[in-house]
Amino acid sequence: MSFRTEEKFYTDSDKYIDLKRYLISKNGKQQYSKRLISSIYFDNHKFQSFTDSQEGSVVRKKIRIRSYPNNKTTDNQNLLESKISSIEGRYKTSCKLSDKQCNKILNYGFFDTLYGICVPLIVVNYYREYFVFKNGLRATLDKKIEYHKYKEPIKKIRNNQIVLEIKNANQVCSNIIINQFPFIKNRFSKFALAVQAIYNKSY
Numbered sequence: 001m002s003f004r005t006e007e008k009f010y011t012d013s014d015k016y017i018d019l020k021r022y023l024i025s026k027n028g029k030q031q032y033s034k035r036l037i038s039s040i041y042f043d044n045h046k047f048q049s050f051t052d053s054q055e056g057s058v059v060r061k062k063i064r065i066r067s068y069p070n071n072k073t074t075d076n077q078n079l080l081e082s083k084i085s086s087i088e089g090r091y092k093t094s095c096k097l098s099d100k101q102c103n104k105i106l107n108y109g110f111f112d113t114l115y116g117i118c119v120p121l122i123v124v125n126y127y128r129e130y131f132v133f134k135n136g137l138r139a140t141l142d143k144k145i146e147y148h149k150y151k152e153p154i155k156k157i158r159n160n161q162i163v164l165e166i167k168n169a170n171q172v173c174s175n176i177i178i179n180q181f182p183f184i185k186n187r188f189s190k191f192a193l194a195v196q197a198i199y200n201k202s203y
Contacts, residue, residue, distance in 0.1 A: 005014055006090065008163040011184040016143055016162050019183075023139055023188055028131035031138070038125045039064040040106070040150060041191045042118040049115055050195045061087050064190055076101040078159070082112075111113060120150040123192045138167045147194035157197050 011019070042063040043049040043192035052060035062083040078097040084090065097105070126145040132138050143161040164183065195201050 006170045007166045008165075008186060008188045010161045010186050010188045011164075011183070013143060013160045013162050016048070016141075017179075018163065019141060019164055021130050023141070024152045026133065028133055028139060031130035031132045032171060034127055035068055036070050036114065036125065037066065037128050038069055038123065039066045039190075040120045040125065041122050041194070042109070042112075043114045043121050044112075044118050044193070047171055047195065047199070047201060049118075050192060050201060053189055053192050058085065061112070062117055062189075063112060063115075064191075065097065065105065065116065065120075080105070083145055121152070122191070122198055123148055123150055124190045124194055126190070140165045142190075146191065149198050157194070159190075161188075163190075 025109045041049075041074050049061055053062065054150045062130075064080055064081050064083075066079045067077065072137065078099070078101075079094050081092060083092050106120055109117050112118050117168050124145070124147045126142045130138070131141070140163075142163040142165070145161065145163070146155045147159070148154075
């Protein structure tokens with residue numbers, strides 16, 4: 001289990017070039033090639049994961065199956081991931097799924113110890129670029145964010161914002177991260193925004 005610090009910043013898509021130039025000016029090195037990410041998010045029939053996310057509950061999860069379509073460098077593996085916020089800190093679990101396991105979960109859902117039976121609700125797609133810095137910080141830059149209800153890909157909703165996420169596995173003080181990246185810090189959840197837009201959920 002590896003705890004990590006994360007800070008998110010978002011702005012309009014016309015600031016993309018400025019953000020990327022800023023990361024490079026701070027000696028950010030491209031870690032991987034830009035790639036498409038597709039995440040299928042799960043929740044129970046009460047939308048409890050969504051509610052916990054909006055309330056900022058101390059113990060909460062976001063559950064998804066993540067894949068990398070059109071990735072020419074690696075196999076398009078399916079990963080079952082849980083992003084967990086606990087009293088001790090934030091961490092992520094991840095395990096590979098075979099095609100058979102993935103299809104079973106998508107068709108029947110699965111039992112989570114916190115939320116009970118969870119089923120696929122939404123799909124979020126976006127393009128991500130990766131940067132790494134000498135001090136150990138990592139940054140990801142997301143753009144062309146789209147989401148739709150699971151099994152209804154025709155009804156896509158486009159989000160025209162870009163998201164900068166700063167990450168550190170050594171729990172660097174948030175103030176240090178914010179001082180190094182002079183952008184406005186915001187709460188931003190692709191999962192929560194998608195649920196609000198697709199299922200007309202509000203909080």
